Amino acid sequence: MKDFSELISVRRSHRKFTEEAVSEDDLRLIVRAGLIAPSSKGLHACEFVVVRDGKTIGQLSRCKAQGADFVVGAPVVIAVVGLPEVSDAWIEDGSVAATMMLLQAEDLGLGACWVQIRDRKDAEGGNAEDNVRRILGLSERLRVLSIIAVGHKGMERKPFNEDRLLWDKVHVYSPLIPLDL
């Protein structure tokens, strides 16, 4: 098993998948990771919709103008939807949960990729969130943060290049030296 520091560097976004199905056990572990995720006030203001129907996945791949088309090749898509009435931190809750699911997928040797839906448009200028709500039959009360494509990796990707780490984004505060931010 990889240790955590290795896991986070080998996790890359995967957009090509084989036709092999994702097992029930693996899928359960992935959504479990989302449910375990920390959340503001412990309110867990997000829900997950697991989609395995190929036709529906095809429709989801066309829900926005760019960056979702590859989803058509994924055996599983998990929509991360937020509940603003439960917490104003639904975006953060959903984002942490999505990240945990991406890492759990990698730990299982699966590939995954986050596809942004919130505040995105389709090819005709329509709202991508409305499209996902319509495709999945979700209530207007729900916000759609992202859809996560999951599957067996169709290609290998190199780990994150440590030489490209942006260490200049890290600032060490001192009361004597003002930060240039």
Ligand SMILES: Cc1cc2nc3c(=O)[nH]c(=O)nc-3n(C[C@H](O)[C@H](O)[C@H](O)COP(=O)(O)O)c2cc1C
């Ligand atoms: C908030 C967010 C939105 C993203 N939206 C998309 C998307 O719509 N389509 C896509 O193919 N990848 C999307 N990604 C994946 C990024 O493109 C990817 O994480 C980034 O290029 C770094 O590559 P890596 O994940 O392989 O390290 C998104 C990632 C994040 C965190």
